Amino acid sequence: MADKTIIRVLIADDHNVVREGIAGFLRAFDDFSLIGEASNGKEAVMLVAELKPDVVLMDLVMPIMDGVAATQAIRQAHPTTQVIILTSFHDEDSVQKGLQAGAIGYLLKNASIHDMANAIRAAHQGKATLAPEAAQALISARIRPPAPNFNLKDREIEVLTLMVKGMNNPDIAEHLSLSRSTIKFYVSSILSKLNVETRTEAVAIAIDQGLVSRE
Amino acid sequence: MADKTIIRVLIADDHNVVREGIAGFLRAFDDFSLIGEASNGKEAVMLVAELKPDVVLMDLVMPIMDGVAATQAIRQAHPTTQVIILTSFHDEDSVQKGLQAGAIGYLLKNASIHDMANAIRAAHQGKATLAPEAAQALISARIRPPAPNFNLKDREIEVLTLMVKGMNNPDIAEHLSLSRSTIKFYVSSILSKLNVETRTEAVAIAIDQGLVSRE
DNA sequence: CCACGCACTAGCCAAGTGGCTAATCCATAT
DNA sequence: ATATGGATTAGCCACTTGGCTAGTGCGTGG
Structure with a gap:
């Protein structure tokens, strides 16, 4: 996919090391441009308003304003900015809430460089990417516990x-x-x-x- | 991933060419073994009962018994056999029904060889794989039209x-x-x-x- | 043949439901 | 001060609901 358009990315994570790591990984690709970093949700919302990134990599657990609230705010105010949840939690509830808030992707922090890059590009094109664990969570949430029949005739x-x-x-x-x-x-x-x-x-x-x- | 275990695969599709194509692709990997082919859902259910495959690649649109019904029957009778829906349709409803029926994966027929192989291996380990389009369908299904409030005070x-x-x-x-x-x-x-x-x-x-x- | 269980029916009664009309209190607009 | 409107309350009435008791047919197994 020879897309020469540069995707402007913003990171929102409260851990310096994580931001550092992601920043390093982004630099390894010439179609990504890291344009900003936020250390909490509120900051992320403000930076998005200012910088209008294409894609936001959003942690869920952050002080002041969590990733879900931030995602919601961002998606509401800037529908063209796509949000990818990037977290280490993959419980059903988090996946649920993250996507409900308007995220287009849900990745785990152990995702490969390759997966992450693809997810960012997909998000930029409005296509969803879910980590297998997240997909699993969605599916199993949908597949109700095998219909407690209550013995109804x-x-x-x-x-x-x-x-x-x-x-x-x-x-x-x-x-x-x-x-x-x-x-x-x-x-x-x-x-x-x-x-x-x-x-x-x-x-x-x-x-x-x-x-x-x-x- | 040095898994030397051979994954026994069964194909259910009513088009010869498709079965041919998939069969060829499976042969290219030494950890897959194509153990049977069915040309409709009913046949698939019977073959699963007889051959106990690890993974079934299931088309949705088939005569006599469709893929959803077959998936349901197979998952109910043989919980250890995983089913991957492999189809060309990716409307919300199909994704919904397929997964509801118990499929662990949902791929489109235009998926790459690589994706398909990974999906089969993932399914064998009980991990879900969704094509981006399917993930999208799931997500957008989940995001209900913003709750018609009915003007309740x-x-x-x-x-x-x-x-x-x-x-x-x-x-x-x-x-x-x-x-x-x-x-x-x-x-x-x-x-x-x-x-x-x-x-x-x-x-x-x-x-x-x-x-x-x-x- | 008869007992047994199952699906179905009748009727009584106390309580809950929902449509109506009418009234009171209170704050804001005029 | 007067009017307008929202929130709240009372009471009436026809109907529905759900618990109960007491059946009637009908098929199966002993």
Whole structure:
């Protein structure tokens, strides 16, 4: 990829050594230009406003203002500046929050020089890069714990589905060609299995746990 | 990475040429062994049961049984067999469904030989690999359109939050040190703003849209 | 044949729900 | 001071909800 455009990079990390290391690595490439360094989130936000970098390498854990807040602020104020989270944590929550804040990449500090360079170039083109660990976190976050079925029988799930849609017992009865009494019976059974007292709670759990889907 | 263990791979794709191509590429590496080919999902499931491959390269669009269904069946019956989706589609929905079905990787068919090999090795170790486009799809899926607020006022959100927790009007009244009448007033207002008729529906929407979070 | 369990139905009752109307208190705008 | 509007409260009424008790058919196994 012979892209001769120089990518202007800013580093935000509260550890001198880390900034030093990254700065050194950036200097090894002729398509990167390190234009600024911030030692906390607030500083990063201000420097971005001033220098308008193409890409920010953002640590998550920093004093004064953390990386998530800074990312959010930057992405909001300067949508053309891409943020790559560069951290040593790869718990689900961090990945989640970082990307939610608007980061386009999530790398671990043990990433190879090669990976980091590619991630920066990808980010500059608006393409995402996730470390395998981060991808894993995203995936496993999405793949809910294997649907705690609550031992609901088919009919009960059928009724619960209609409850979630907001139907009341008479409506459900008609929809399933059953009597209201029967529906009440099933609803009671569902409530007891979900260990709640009202249909509203049952619906809340059903949606929350992905037991059934709306519409 | 001096792993001398041979990774047993199975291909599932309905196009001969594609299978041919992948087979050729696999032969170029001495740590891969192509142990079977399937031309549809059903065949893939059966072959997996018989051959117990380490990794399956799975196309999504196939006759008889599609890749998602096959992935689901395979992951359920043989958790040790990892599935990598290998397709030309990278719309959000496909990525979503593929990973939901239990795939550990999602690659596009234009991936480089190098990427593909790495993805297979990663999958074998239980590590995820996502093509940038797939990562992008996951991320943008996660970044919901900025929560349609429904113009709920603070008090209303407060009440809605308690409704979501399953509290009834008297409970909410006590909890907020207001009268039942007032709570009823707010509930009515919420129902009207959410354009629904029952609190159950309101709670369903609230959870579904992430208006408020449970507990 | 009969007991047993399962799916389904009826009806009663206390409590909760939601639409309505009306009223009070209070701060700000006129 | 007067009016306008937001927040709060009361009370009425028809309807829904959920717990309970008490059934009725129906198929399976003994």
